[in-house]
Amino acid sequence: MSKIKAGIIGVGSCAKSLVEGVQYYNENPEDKIGLMYEDIGGYSVHDIEFVIGFDIDKRKVNKKLAKALRAQPNCAMDHVDKITTTSNSSAVNKDAMVYSAPEMDGIAPHMHDYPDEVTFVNGAVPAESFERSVELLQYHDVDVLINYLPVGSEEASKYWIDVALEAGIHFVNCIPTLISTEDAMTTEQRFIDAGLTIVGSDMRSAWGASRMSEVLQGAMLDSGLMVTQHIQMNMAAGSTQGQEHIRTGRTANTDFLNMAKQYRLHNKHVSKENVLKGQNSVRGESTAGMTLFAGPSLTVQQKPGGDYISSDNKIANFDMVAYGFAGARYEMSARLSVQDSPNSGGVVVSAIRFCKVASEMGIVGYLRGPSAWTQKTPPLQLKTQDAKFECDALARRVLTDITTPQLKENRPKAKNLPHTFQDAKNDYEN
Ligand SMILES: NC(=O)c1ccc[n+]([C@@H]2O[C@H](COP(=O)([O-])OP(=O)(O)OC[C@H]3O[C@@H](n4cnc5c(N)ncnc54)[C@H](O)[C@@H]3O)[C@@H](O)[C@H]2O)c1
Incomplete structure (x- = not known):
């Protein structure tokens, strides 16, 4: 089986974790911990190769990808001693x-208000043209393009979708763009017409705040409870885990710094809340009257000034209220502290392989199972177990009621495929 060649848009901390993670599993083939799927249609994690960024x-442009991944301000933990390019x-x-x-x-x-070591430094050489980018991706035989741009990159994401479609490349949209149903349908039709697959949007981590919210919300509803409050607060503060030698300074990665301004995180907020609402909508349960909030922290702002420590540690706090048997009240709170970037590596090494395998099976458009399993705002929200069922089937190259209509030979139309209605706004907007 030939390698699946992947290209990366936005060589940041998530890209560092993803690439180093694949090298880590290549170096430690007996270690399977952290991999959601060992085998997807015959492809293992060892079959993924990164060929362009x-x-x-x-500090990254015109550098070797291996070098750029370790450049500032990337701050994800090191999974390997050195990123190599010539070893087995x-x-x-x-x-x-x-x-x-x-x-x-x-x-x-x-x-631009933050010190260089913790923020983006632009002003590299002029950008490659659209045509040249298409050429480069085709020259390197890229199968799957991964969008790791900062939250709020609406225009840039659309640009790279155009590039991918022109180059004939599958797309994994790890960021919260194109999240409304209307956008998802239009985008899907373009991928169908091009005979390509797409997974999106806005990746969720293997065991992150979204997965926890989804599982808790779903399990409470399945237990017959009515959830009346689900608040998920995320913050990049309070820990220098992995950098214990540095004791003072504000801690954040660029993802959190970027989202320090409300306008920048709008779609992230909507997308996170789609996870909560999705579990109600797949069960036909209303969210009317429910206090529902999921978003980057409103209390811990990473203000400019002072000392900064790049840190990939993220903390999520959950607070839930539910009512159950004969009106009995339940309260639950939980705290999750994780390394943010590696947490997403496990889902992306799966999404890449799902794109490749589905396309080999003749499936086109949004991969609904893998999108529901690996992303916060998939075109179709599914119960956790149904998303897993779809992924398991695809991993065995078995068609389902969801994937069969998406076979190229069935000439699928995006508007006739199943969608969960998703608006591009949150509950607090009109
Ligand atoms: N677990 C997670 O970390 C997680 C989960 C869900 C979603 N995401 C999303 O994934 C994306 C990537 O996260 P990250 O932590 O790697 O972010 P990051 O800030 O570390 O990396 C972003 C990269 O994009 C580059 N960039 C900025 N503008 C660009 C442009 N116009 N064209 C090309 N490159 C550009 C930056 O220089 C940087 O290298 C973010 O949108 C984030 O919200 C992350």
Whole structure:
């Protein structure tokens, strides 16, 4: 079986974890912990190779991909001693480079207020043209393009979807763009017409705040409870886990710094709440009157000034209220502290392989099972067990009621495929 070649848009902390993670499993083939799927249609994690990247940061552009992944301000933990390109366990192709991308709306103005070591530094060489980017991706035989741009990169995400469609490449949209049903349908039709697959949008981590909220919400509803409050607060503060030698300073990764401004995180907020609402809607349960909030922290703002420590540690606090048997009240709170970037690596190494396998089976458009399993705002929200069922079937190359209509030969139309209605706004907006 030939390698699945992957390209990366936004060579940040998540990209670092993803690539180093693949090398880690290549170096430690007996270790399967952290992999949601060992085998997807005959492809293992060892079959993924990273061949190209695009970024805007001076410290990454025109550098070897292996070098750029370790450049500042990336702060995900190191999974391997060195990112190699020429050993049998390398995950990065020896010729893989990072090319210059158009900035568009990738960098929020407030990011320039932070010290260079913790923020993006733009001003690299002029961006490659659209046509040249298509050529580069085709030259490197890229199968799957991964969108790891900062939250709020609406325009830039659309640009890279156009590039992927032109180049004939599958797409994994790890960020909260194109989240409304209308956008999802239009995008899906374009991938169907091009005979390609897409997984999206807004990845969820293997065991992160979204997965926890989804499982808790779903399990409470399945236990006959009525959930009246579900608050999920996320913050990048309070811990220098992994950097205990540094004791003071504000801690955050660029993902959190970028979302320090409300306008920048709007779609992230909506997408996170889609996870909660989705579990109600798949069960035909209303969320009317429920206090529902899931978003980056409103209390811990990463303000400019002072000392900063790049840290990939994230803390999520959950607070839930429910009512059950004969009106009995339940209260539950929980706290999750995780390394943010590696937590998403396990889902992306699956999404990449699902795209490849589905396309080999003749499936086109949004992969509904893998999107529900690996993303916060899939086109179709599913119960946890149904999303897993769909992924398991695809991993065995078995068609289901959901994937059969998406076979190319059935000439699927996006508007006739199943969707969960999703607005592009949260409950607090009109
Ligand atoms: N567990 C997780 O960490 C997690 C979960 C869900 C979603 N996400 C999302 O995934 C995305 C990537 O996360 P991350 O932690 O790697 O972010 P990051 O800030 O570390 O990396 C973003 C990268 O994009 C680059 N960039 C900025 N503008 C660009 C442009 N116009 N073109 C090309 N590159 C550009 C930056 O230089 C940087 O290298 C974010 O949107 C994040 O919200 C992350």
